[in-house]
Amino acid sequence: MATTKLSDSGTLGNKYENLSADNNYMETIASTLLTSSASSITFSNIPQGYKHLQIRAITRDGYTGGNGNNMGIYVNGDTSSNYAVHYMLSYSSSAETGAGPNNPYIIGNFGATSTTAANCFGVGITDILDYSNTNKYKTTRTLTGVEDASVGQIRFWSGLWMNTAAITSLTLFPQNSVSYVQYSRFSLYGIKG
Amino acid sequence: MANTFFKINTVTVGAGGAATIAFNVIPQIYSDLKIIYSGRNVNNAYTFSIALNGTTVTQSRRFYATGSSGASDTYNGMYTDYSGAVANSFGNAEINIFNYSASTAKSLAVDAVSEDNYSSAYMNLGALLSTTTIPISSVSLIPESGNFAQYSSATLYGVKRL
Numbered sequence: 001m002a003t004t005k006l007s008d009s010g011t012l013g014n015k016y017e018n019l020s021a022d023n024n025y026m027e028t029i030a031s032t033l034l035t036s037s038a039s040s041i042t043f044s045n046i047p048q049g050y051k052h053l054q055i056r057a058i059t060r061d062g063y064t065g066g067n068g069n070n071m072g073i074y075v076n077g078d079t080s081s082n083y084a085v086h087y088m089l090s091y092s093s094s095a096e097t098g099a100g101p102n103n104p105y106i107i108g109n110f111g112a113t114s115t116t117a118a119n120c121f122g123v124g125i126t127d128i129l130d131y132s133n134t135n136k137y138k139t140t141r142t143l144t145g146v147e148d149a150s151v152g153q154i155r156f157w158s159g160l161w162m163n164t165a166a167i168t169s170l171t172l173f174p175q176n177s178v179s180y181v182q183y184s185r186f187s188l189y190g191i192k193g
Numbered sequence: 194m195a196n197t198f199f200k201i202n203t204v205t206v207g208a209g210g211a212a213t214i215a216f217n218v219i220p221q222i223y224s225d226l227k228i229i230y231s232g233r234n235v236n237n238a239y240t241f242s243i244a245l246n247g248t249t250v251t252q253s254r255r256f257y258a259t260g261s262s263g264a265s266d267t268y269n270g271m272y273t274d275y276s277g278a279v280a281n282s283f284g285n286a287e288i289n290i291f292n293y294s295a296s297t298a299k300s301l302a303v304d305a306v307s308e309d310n311y312s313s314a315y316m317n318l319g320a321l322l323s324t325t326t327i328p329i330s331s332v333s334l335i336p337e338s339g340n341f342a343q344y345s346s347a348t349l350y351g352v353k354r355l
Contacts, residue, residue: 025198025350051203051348052229086306086314088258097258099312129231129285135344139231139274139285139308143318156258158306158316164281193203193229193348 026054031187037062038180040173043188048132048166051193055126055170058185059111062178067116067151069178071124072105074171075138075161079104084160091153106159110144111174111184121184122146126157131167138167197355199223203348210235210340215333216349219293223351226290228332230305230347233274233283236339239307239315240270243288244333245299245323255303255319260312270337271305272315279310283345293329298322 027050030043046053055073063069075083085100085107100107109124116122124144130136138161145154161167170188174180204214219226234241242249253269273284286305293299303319334347 024196025200084308084310084314086258086260086308086312086316088256088263088316095263097260097263099260099314101310101312127229127285127287129229130283130344130346133231133344135281136231136283137279137281137308139283139306141285141287141304141306143304156304156306156316156318158285158308158314160279160282160308160310160314162279162282162310191229192200193346 025192027190029188029190031185033185034180034182036182040171041186042169042171044169046168046170047190050190051130052191053128053131053167054189054191055108056187056189057109058121058123059109059180060116060121060184061111061113061174061180063113063174063176064115065176067113068110068122068146068153069113070107070175071109071111072173072175073108074105075167076165076169077171078163082162084162085157087155087157089153089155106140106161107157108142108144108172110146110153110155112146116146117148117150120146120148128167134164134166136164137162197353199351201349201351203346206341206343206345208343210342212340213333213335214341214345214347215331217331219330219332220351221294221328224292224354225352226293226332227350227352228288228347230286230288230334231283232345232347233342234336234339235276235342237276238337238339239272239275240337241273242269242335244335245329246325246327246331248325249335250301250321250323252322253319255317257315257317259315269321271303271319272307272317273305274307274309278307282308290329295328296326298324298326299329
């Protein structure tokens with residue numbers, strides 16, 4: 001828990017006040033920096049004390065079929081087709097939109113791959129709102145992209161998990177049955193509300 | 194970690210819905226404002242707009258998609274779920290209002306999505322401009338028509354610079 005120093009002096013002497021309990025509204029729940037390849041990353045036992053969740057990811061994987069690869073996200077271990085996704089994207093001088101009702105997972109980060117320039121990673125932020133609210137299906141919003149010297153692409157995704165249960169775990173994995181490589185990072189934040 | 198992100202207030206819509214989601218007490222001690230919105234309209238109305246100090250922001254440029262097609266226009270609405278969407282689905286949006294206390298025009302950045310288990314869900318990225326030079330002391334979210342549904346919520350945050 002962070003402590004913020006407010007001033008060096010006062011009538012009561014040196015004054016320190018802990019602000020994090022009331023004022024630090026975005027906290028790290030968990031973070032993983034890969035030291036070796038991994039086919040998936042799971043955040044489990046997600047605490048229910050926040051209003052929203054945010055995933056921040058910087059990834060590269062072993063896919064060889066293109067310069068980018070989507071991240072799939074399972075919620076609470078649900079591997080059935082209880083999801084929907086929609087997107088708009090831009091690459092080169094083109095733009096596309098699309099939809100995936102009854103999808104087998106949500107889609108998040110668009111990561112770099114083995115064919116992307118060396119040392120390049122894709123980045124993305126996924127916001128999952130009201131993750132504990134049992135009156136709502138869970139909607140995600142992701143802004144993500146990957147860029148290197150020759151190609152690049154940005155993607156804006158929405159996702160829906162058609163279940164009102166509170167989210168307690170999230171499993172992140174690269175599409176196309178590959179693994180994330182070393183130095184990929186996955187962080188989960190809780191946002192108070 | 195320095196504390197730079199603060200909650201100002203959360204509004205949650207109760208039974209019966211609400212015609213607006215309003216934040217009427219905004220301290221002038223931050224650099225920027227951020228609204229995180231999770232909502233749904235009770236009518237067949239799938240956008241909402243934002244008003245600053247009681248005046249709807251109308252200058253807009255957005256890039257949007259409707260599932261099967263995308264385009265750019267100057268419409269000031271942000272997408273949310275509506276009565277025709279699958280039950281229990283709620284839109285997801287973030288609105289950032291920069292330099293809200295300044296005596297200059299106010300720039301806003303928006304990303305908003307609705308979700309549905311069909312091909313026609315909507316999403317948009319947008320930039321908006323309010324030409325008011327008065328510091329912003331109130332912010333309202335206003336449905337295109339109808340009311341926000343029960344359980345819709347929005348939280349207003351203040352963002353400080355170091």
